[in-house]
Amino acid sequence: MTTLGQGNGSGRQRGAVRLKQLLAASGMAAQIALCAGVARAQDSGTPAAASEQPATETRDDIVVSGYRYLSEDTSGTTGLPLPIEEVPQAISLVSQDFLNAADLKTLGEVAQYSPGALFAGNQEGFGSIVKLRGFAAGYAFDGLTIGSLNYEPDNATVERMEIVKGPASVVYGAASPGGIINLVSKQAKANTPNYVELLGGSWKRWRLEGQVAGALNASGSVRAIGIAAHEEAGSFMKNVNSSKTVLYGGVDADIADGLTGYVHGGYEHYRRTAFDGIPTLADGSAAPVDRSFFIGAKDFELVTDVKRVNAGLDWKVSSLWSISLKANYQRTGTHGPAPYAYDLQANGDFSFQIQNVLKDDKQDFSIGASTIYKLDALGMSDSFLSGSAIYQSTDSMVHQSLPLIDGSGTGHANIFDGVEAIDAIISSAVFPGDIFLDRRRRKFVTLSGQAVLKVAGPLTLLGGLSYSKPDISTRSDDGPWQDFSGDGQMSYRAAATVEPIAGLNVYLSYSESFQPQLTIDINDNVLPPLSGKQYELGAKYASPDRRILLTGALFDLRQANQGVYDQQGPDGFDRYRALGEVRYRGMEFEAIGRVTKAWQVNAGLAILDPKISKDGDPTMVGKTVTFLPKTTASLYTSYDFAGGVFAGAGVRYVGSVKTASDNATRDLPGYTLIDGSLGYNLDRWRLQLNVKNIFDKHYYINNYQTLFYGNIVGEPRSVTLSLRAVF
Helix, strand or coil, X not given: CCCCCCCCCCHHHHHHHHHHHHHHHCCCCXXXXXXXXXXXXXXXXXXXXXXXXXXXXXXXXXXXXXXXXXXXXXXXXXXXXXXXXXXCCCEEXXXXXXXXXXXXXXXXXXXXXXXXXXXCCCHHHCCCCEEECCEECEEEEXXXXXXXXXXXXXXXXXXXXXXXXXXXXXXXXXXXXXXXXXXXXXXXXXXXXXXXXXXXXXXXXXXXXXXXXXXXXXXXXXXXXXXXXXXXXXXXCCCCCEEEEEEEEEEEEEEECCEEEEEEEEEEEXXXXXXXXXXXXXXCCCCCCCCCCCCCCCCCEEEEEEEEEEEEEEEECCCCEEEEEEEEEEEEEEEEEEEEEECXXXXXXXXXXXXXXXXXXXXXXXXXXXXXXXXHHHCCCCCEEEEXXXXXXXXXXXXXXXXXXXXXXXXXXXXXXCHHHHHHHHHCCEEEEEEEEEEEEEEEEEEEEEEXXXXXXXXXXXXXXXXXXXXXXXXXXXXXXXXXXXXXXXXXXXXXXEEEECCEEEEEEEEEEEECCCCECCCCCECCCEEEXXXXXXXXXXXXXXXXXXXXXXXXXXXXXXXXXXXXXXXXXXXXXXXXXXXXXXXXXXXXXXXCCCEEXXXXXXXXXXXXXXXXXXXXXXXXCCCCCCEXXXXXXXXXXXXXXXXXXXXXXXXXXXXXXXXXXXXXXXXXXXXXXXXXXXXXXXXXXXXXXXCCCCCEEECCCCCCCCEEECCCCEEXXXXXXXX
């Protein structure tokens, strides 16, 4: 199947193609697994076994009545005030404890531990691309979507992550059919601890992180939190370095009886050596270089600044009626030169260009109001109506140049000349070169409503619908603004849930999604919106003591009108055509909880069968969609021994992927990674050792769903040692 970025053209044309790729990729995604933490609890300073305790416990005589994360409220993401086992769609939760326990730095790393999630690369260091059920994930902060996530959020500021799988347009309007990842900002709770942590590891990585929290008044009704972190690191690749600084603060308040509010804000500053992968040979074989090989210039850095504010009010008007107001603002800015290589030949020759990002700015603003009304007064217990109105706006501008190498925008080098020789050639580029400008404005107004009705006995019915009106326009260079808005869209969802025995919920659901496309065909017509629909049959079981949650889901997910590269237009820019329909069928299984008080386990398995089901080219129908593994699996388990010692082990498996539907190029090999951790808790201190990829597996991750630009190399064995003090 032809994929984006495989067209031919001059250096300027390829530079324009690359710009469009990065803009499209910035609507990425990310990921993510719920795994049992092996670290000491963030909120108590107790050993790992206690860190996952529910609210029902005491300090001296712990009484376990359930697994803490089974009680998290996901209504801010789903619009459904139901326990997680009663929500009729697959959801995974990622705790702050697990992020610390496994020393997971990026969304891509966490994605490898989640059933249904896939780490799909990191294009020029703009952040992990995560796919859910084969499609790019959408993102939200505190239940409000953002246009894209083009950086790597620091986990110190995240309370937890909620991964809701499947179409979500009934809640959010324009949305990915694969699902959405909601990042819940860290709160100042009554038991939020103060701590300081020092970490050191492979390739001169070090990190210093601290958190302070406490009440601002005598009653404790107003609480504040502050977080600061700084990290610097080298890399297993030559000449690659990075650093980041994080500042975060917030206030949470019980304003009046039934009324709570919060304001959280943060600033993150990133610097990293630009790197975009190693191109492959024409048949898909990896370049004959070691893992430390670097194509780029050691003095070329990308710098990103992120400013974010989240605020909300929750008002429980009565025992039956509640109202919520939320607002998010985020601004990101990136600048710096970023080289990228492509078209590797058997003799080692390859081409490269430099995307000099003069300014890559993006502003996201969202505001939403929602309400839930329980129908108990009408004699309908466990039934309710919910409604919401959301306004979401994204304004992005990419201003870049294509520096000149030997008088043109395209440079040439030979991979066998070595890293330093390639660095010298790339560094010889003359700035600024040809200038490009791309502006995009996207606004959505979405109105939605859902109803959950307990019909009789074990049967519950769900119905929902939404109307979303997009207002989208783009502008390239000095050209006119082009309208991509399209018509308003209706989206629907429905589900039926049966609880045959206590704790077991079996459901059948239908849901829809849509996303406008910002591409045109050879006749200059805007491609129709992406249209998704999914049927899901699932079951969830929560044990009576709420120690274990088992989840299983079978799904048939289809999306129509996917834009794929067609040909270059007369103006030298790419044109696309709408692929008829892709059909992703699959199954996902997840088990999480405590086997015993000291032994925790998390396991996940996902099987995906991605096919082209309809297309104008009949030879494409029935072929496998490329660059998606059919099988992924993970297992993480931890055990707390007597005396304060704890240990954990993890396995991440990603199956091989096709790189061409006709098998003309080599499959990307699958890989299995083994991780481990070992630590010791003493009073308020925790010493922890983490080793990732213990057996030093050599593996690759494709960056652009094409071999033209090649792959990034997976991180080899790495070690970190951390010391944390809670006070």
